[in-house]
Amino acid sequence: DQQVKQNSPSLSVQEGRISILNCDYTNSMFDYFLWYKKYPAEGPTFLISISSIKDKNEDGRFTVFLNKSAKHLSLHIVPSQPGDSAVYFCAARGRNNFNKFYFGSGTKLNVKP
């Protein structure tokens, strides 16, 4: 029973355009959300996070939006660059257990030059 879902296994975007990666969750107890980026043969690396008290967090080219009523978050990358090509994982943590993180299955982003 996956509590965090990334329904698009892959996404292809032209360099310079916007990449939008989506994530849905089912547990209303989740209060902290993260995005990780993973290159082949490497572990995931932290990208950006958002607390449930916010609906937007921005860091350079990366912005995460949170819609609590829809239990949906998205990661926007603008402008997309070829080096952004990687697998992106969405993760969530609940207020009832700060140590346990639930991950989505990932979306593979390909940014074409």
Next chain:
Amino acid sequence: GAGVSQSPSNKVTEKGKDVELRCDPISGHTALYWYRQSLGQGLEFLIYFQGNSAPDKSGLPSDRFSAERTGGSVSTLTIQRTQQEDSAVYLCASSPGQGVSYNEQFFGPGTRLTVL
């Protein structure tokens, strides 16, 4: 500085054998996590260690799985009597456990386990 390291990077074993996977966290990190990623799935939480506290083992899928963390540093994940469904990439992560980034996880490259 050195990141999280895991060994071996690849392990092929026969069904029924025991395997040990090792994780060396970032020096000074008090928290350590094990996850596994099966094909086409997300990362599945297995176990969490924080300092000298009792580990959170709520994600271990069966009693064939166990983990230790010796001296608050190196961790070993042991899978006994391996089954084909245990085939996955096993990822270890550590986090500072304190300070502003107390919960930010730094991942190792993973161990790819194949059970024949």
